[in-house]
Amino acid sequence: MPTPDHAAVPPAADRPRYLDPTAPVEARVRDLLSRMTLREKAGQLNQRMYGWNAYRRTPDGGFELTDALYAETDRFEGLGALYGLQRADAWSGVDHGNGPGAGDAAALADLVQRHVVERSRLGIPALFVEEVPHGLMALDGTVLPVNLAVGATWNPELYERAAAHAAAELRARGGHVALVSALDIARDPRWGRTEECFGEDPYLAARLTEAVVRGMQGEPDGAPAGRFAADKAPVVLKHFAGQGATVGGRNSAESELGPRELHEIHLPAARAGIRAGAAAVMAAYNEADGMPCSGNRALLTELLRESWGFEGLVMADGLAVDRLARITGDKVSAGALALNSGVDLSLWDEGFTHLAEAVVRGLVAEEVLDAAVARVLRLKFRLGLFDRQGAPAPPLPARGRELSTALARAAVTLLRNDGTLPIPAAVSRIAVLGPQSATVAHQSGDYTAPRHPGTGTSVLDALRTLAPPGVDIRHAPGCALTGGDLSGVPEAVAAAAASDLAVLVLGGSSARTPDTEFDANGAARTAVSHMTCGEGADLAGLELGRAQYALLAAVAATGTPTAVVLIQGRPHVVPDTAGALLTAWYPGPWGGEAIAEVLLGLTEPVGRLPVSVPRSAAQLPVYYNHKDTEYGGYVDESAEPLYSFGHGLSYTSFEYGPPRPAGHTVEVDITNTGHRHGRSVAQLYLRRLRTPVWPRTLELCGFRAVDLAPGETRTVTFPLGADLPGRGTVVEFRVAESARAALTAVPTQSFTAPDETPL
Known part of the structure; x- marks a missing residue:
């Protein structure tokens, strides 16, 4: 960014070195840090706001900034980082009626950034941090298959291309930093966040973590201090470390990990991502040997920085720093513990707002504060945020649907087949049944923004499009995803009995609705009726809804050859009663097309299980x-x-x-x-x-x-x-x-x- 509009650009000879785009990054960081007050330094380490609270729509369809943003920027004479300016979902309440879409998101980001720079005495811009768990979580963002589906592809090269697309979308909309799930290892499929894991194996996860870092970040010039390209985004790998080992598969529970288990299973993906150049990691919620990761100096400093040589940023997970008050006694000392342990940037916590007080009280040395601030500033310089304000955003990339469908196609995994598949050419009547057969609403997993009506392809839609001319395709849902209502089963059984082959599409859902009850960090506190997976939706068993089993048994009893398709975010237990069984995990909006291609034999099933199925x-x-x-x-x-x-x-x-x-x-x-x-x-x-x-x-x-x-x-x-x-x-x-x-x-x-x- 150039010097803010409200200030004249000084002659080169009088320009502070941190504003000189030709100066080395490290020299610019040192110069800027030397000019900052304690209050300004603390402000750079805070990421307090929910981004959707920073703006609102105006009657003419534009955006205006809120008093909440004014108060936050006044508090620290600027803003270190802002989370979720683009986020849209049931928790944020942002949808197509009130949020930024592909056409105006970059303008909103520019409006917010100009305000932040104007409020900053030194003209320091903010980092805009966004969720990119399986594509950019924003209105009109490309939705990719979830990580568990990516793991099923065993194809790092394809995933690298999809990750590059996601980074380009983020930057085109004015975002900077991508929060990417990559490091959790699926050791207990009862955990609702299993869908966010690449699988149960550390080697497979490591190769895919390397791929996402290479794809999203590219090759910065002179890494690790070089600039990011305009269509590349620094990655925050989450969660570090061992979060997939929570006891009983319960979200945010304790983990019973010895050092060897931690190093052999839960750290290789992080090590690979850091070797690939990852710009940042996020400390996990779980504790290891009694100490939560956000306060674990042995993990964040001794291992990550001193042993591995990591020079990037460490971010806390949402409200994790304040949880440390249970150990320290109050939030001021909780913030001090996190900073001393190695956390650089908070997420919504109060504890980091008191860092200046913590320095005055001797709880934190100012040089520790300075080191963390330097890491935040270094990332801003590497992104060019001081040198590019007002520059046009790069164009939105094409090929999103193509890449999403390619990943979905590569993830479809054939588990059992007695010859039922591919669908024989002689078949003239197909019954497409089940609660997942005609909907795209439950194909995309958790952390998905609302989609425009008509976006995506269901299995039913795709079979009607791709089946040979003259094939009669009948449909009946049979039952809902959850519950025991069997009233629709007779219609489905009749359709199966009158057909040459039945395709029964079963599974689960991580889709949230406005009536979902949320925790303060966005996890589901009480799952809505159809929700069986996702953050906060853990299962004691691995069963589908009761009616789905009754539907399966009744369809199989007709004697009609049956292929079962599972659309799911974790392995579920399914009886061996159908001639063929395949899983597509959550394949994204266009997953129905990929599934239909495999069913019809237009493409080969190439997916392989990233997790064992119990x-x-x-x-x-x-x-x-x-x-x-x-x-x-x-x-x-x-x-x-x-x-x-x-x-x-x-x-x-x-x-x-x-x-x-x-x-x-x-x-x-x-x-x-x-x-x-x-x-x-x-x-x-x-x-x-x-x-x-x-x-x-x-x-x-x-x-x-x-x-x-x-x-x-x-x-x-x-x-x-x-x-x-x-x-x-x-x-x-x-x-x-x-x-x-x-x-x-x-x-x-x-x-x-x-x-x-x-x-």
């Missing part, structure tokens, strides 16, 4: 990479998951040869033994045979997708990375199409990793 909640945990002990079965049911991590069927078949060590790589030959073109996702697993500590059964350490024509054989090569086991460890590798298959697959010859190898 037979019941009583089995939990069922993740594949447990410690290598002799797990016995239960008296009343198997201890094995119904479908294991990595599982996914194709419309063809593949044969794997034995893996071969070749220098610092492992090779395997894969043959398409079927009659259709297909894609196999080859998964490389490590098994430790002798190691200083008790090992896990298997550990994913590589994957490669390979496309093969019928009868074609290709050699797939896996490079062995430097972060594999240390020297002296006796290891073997196995290559298979799932974790369960790897247990019985032919291993490489075991060997001891010598000093000179990367093992």
Whole structure:
């Protein structure tokens, strides 16, 4: 941004160095910091407002700023950061009638920024921070499939392209910083936020975390201090760390994590994201060994900064700093604890508003405050916020729908198939049934902005469009997502009985409505009737609504070949009563199109499970990479998951040869033994045979997708990375199409990793 409009631009010789765009970033930070008062410094670390409270619509359709924004900027002579200026959902109350859309969001951002700069004695702009959990959470923003669906693609390259699109949308609308779920590992599918995880495995999550950082941030010139391109956005990776290990799958509950479990399972994705250049991380809500992450110096400073060398920003999660008052006794000392522990930027807390007082009282050293302020200012300079005010926003990117649909298509996972799919050409009558069959409202997951009516494609709509001419498609919902009302089942059964094939679309929903009761941080306090997943919607069991099971049983009893499609944000327990079963997770607004293509055989099913699917909640945990002990079965049911991590069927078949060590790589030959073109996702697993500590059964350490024509054989090569086991460890590798298959697959010859190898 240039110098604010209300001040004349001084001659270069008289210009403060922090306003010189040719000066190095670090020099500009030091110069500006030296000119700031204690009050101004504290203001840079506060992100108190909900962004939707900063503006309101005017009768002529424009925007005006609110007294709440005036009061907040006057309090600290400026504004450090503003959360959610673009956010729209049931919690914020923002919709198409009162919020900024694609056409006027950039103008609103400019209006707010000009006010912030004018109120700042030194002309310091604010960071505009937005939620980008699966696409930009804003009116007219592109909605992508949720993270669990992204995990099912096993395709970091595709996700990187989608992430780049999301960053470009954010910047085109005047936003700066993206809050991105990436670091939580799904260890208990009862947790409502399972949909925000890439899966249960740290290696898969690490590769996808790298992809989102590369896609959204690009390659800053001279990183880590270089500038971000105008269509790139710094990423805040959340949540750091161990939030996916909450006890009982309950949101924000305690986590019972030892240091080894934390480092082996819950930290690799964060480590990978930081190595990729992530600009920031968000401290999680959970506690580790008795200390909440936002007050955990061992985690945020000793590990993150001193051991890993992280130089970026640490943000607290919403109201997490004030929770520390339970430990410190009051909010002033709670803010001091968080700052001393390594938090740089608060989110809605009162504690950080008292940082100047904390310095005066000796609770915080001013040099600690200065270090945090410098990190905030550094990010603002890297974004060019002091040098670009008034510059036109970059154009909104195209291809959003195309990328969202491509991700959805890659996520569709075929779990079981007795030949029912793909739908045979001889089928002339199809019954499309179930509560998810004709709606797009429940395809997008939590943290989704309202959509214009008609946006998206349901499974029913897509089948009617894509099915061959002359195919008679009948529809009946049968039941609702929740509850036990069976009044619609007879109509659905009649449609199935009169058809050649039934497509039964079941699942859950994370969609919120205005009558949802919210906590102060936006989590659902009481889920509305249809809501079975999302933040604050945890389950004790993993069942669908009661009527859905009755509908499934009744349709299957007709004898009509049936394919069940699951649209869901977590694994649910579904009986093996249908000929085919596939899951699309929450595939986004256009997911119906991707599902229909797979059902009809227009595209191949290429998704693979990012989480193990249990037979019941009583089995939990069922993740594949447990410690290598002799797990016995239960008296009343198997201890094995119904479908294991990595599982996914194709419309063809593949044969794997034995893996071969070749220098610092492992090779395997894969043959398409079927009659259709297909894609196999080859998964490389490590098994430790002798190691200083008790090992896990298997550990994913590589994957490669390979496309093969019928009868074609290709050699797939896996490079062995430097972060594999240390020297002296006796290891073997196995290559298979799932974790369960790897247990019985032919291993490489075991060997001891010598000093000179990367093992």
